[in-house]
Amino acid sequence: MTQTIPTGRREDEIQIYDLHKSFGDVEVLKGISLTVRKGEVVCVIGPSGSGKSTLLRCVNLLEQPTKGRIFILNEEITDIDADVDTIRTMMGMVFQQFNLFPHLTALENCTIGQTVVKKIDKQTAIKTALGYLDEVGLKDRAGAYPAQLSGGQQQRVAIARSLSMDVEMVLFDEPTSALDPELVGDVLAVMRRLAASGMTMMVVTHEMAFAREVADRVIFMDGGIVVEEGHPDQVIGNPQNPRTRSFLQRVLDPTHVPDDRG
């Protein structure tokens, strides 16, 4: 049975076919294929160095794939003629290190994309931005500069900045990994609400509890390939592959000492 590429189905928002990525001689991604449907929350888990962040960064072409094709809303972003900038306006990205613009206030962080890229007038942009800042619980900090905000607040502003572009989907690259433990909860709460609102989300994360609770599908990656994929209850609750099992054991019980020394 041959598959049409791309599927052309409106609900297949992200389609990845046989994605390879090498840095020099090191092949980080060794042929990844997956589809994320509209409104779906897909969590990508796996040990560090497994290629999960690279996979996410390939999706909006922050990394140029070595081989393979990626379609966003059935438009090929990997095509040489693709209007990458326009495709990116439909796809938010939230980084591990927040990457807020330090010379702009929280509000300006949320308006600059609208006014500069989408040419929306300033008043409308501010209204939209304040709406999303309110949604992440930081409307009263709109005038603050990033340096005046805690890590958790900065990450919530970064989420609001992505949403302010009225995106179809948001990519999260380990959004809570750089946060102090007591600040993780607020960010996850915002992401949980976002998921419940029907946003398409692709989340690289180490938060197993979050993945289990919020994800529609969990993808376990190791060594540049998808090792196991399925419903969180299955992949996290009852993993079949020994690599998944050993990873989860290490993550969920860091003090555990494996009895086999292989």
Place this chain on the structure above:
Amino acid sequence: MTTTQAAVPRKKLSPRKRAQRVRWAQYAVLVALLVGAVLTIDGAQVQRVFFRLDLVQITLTSGLPRAFLNTIIYTAGAFVFGLALGTVLALMRLSQVAPYRWLASIYIEFFRGVPALIVLLAFGLMSVAFPGLRFPLDPYGTVWTALGIVSAAYMAETIRAGILAVPKGQVEAARSLGMPSGTAMRRIVLPQAFRIITPPLTNELILLTKDSSLVYVLGLTASAFELTKFGRDISNSNGNLTPLVVAGFCYLLITLPLTFLVRRMEAKSAKAR
């Protein structure tokens, strides 16, 4: 070998007391130097050589404000020119296209390596070498271009360092919002880069203020004299250094407020960093 393990250490000054005595000694040296200076220096003679009040009077009234203003105009214009050209050169140095990188490197190494005085001397003969070549707003256009061309070489390296000091994640975040790379550079990277390099750029501006004293080699008319040339002419005609000393203090009147202003600006923008 004697065993000293059991010996009671000799009672010495405690470290704090010793530090106290060292401080006293340092004060004592200062006082001694001051007393020595007062006893040996003939104040009246020094004043006759460097600071004759009648000549101060003459200097102030024979066109100092004009020269003061010229120095500021030369420096400010050259700084703006150098900043613009320096930014272009810095971007060329960071270009993906290799020949642009080479061109910028050659320019920078050449104008950093050659004394500014020689560049200015060459510039003075530009209109002879290229008949018909005229700079606008003579003599300002000529001075701005000549000084700006040299300072751009220095500023380019500073600006490049500033651009490289902006974290890579900033560009990634900007591009993720759909900004083209030029827009990301202009709206996100450069504003942060210039904030980072404000202190070295201030340094550049102060150096440029003093380098403006070299433009006399361009052969300017009296109304276009800047502070040094102005002061030296009066010095020469009076056979005394006082006018030049006055001119020297005028440079401080420019550079000290500048330093103060930039420090204020930095404190203000600190919260947005």
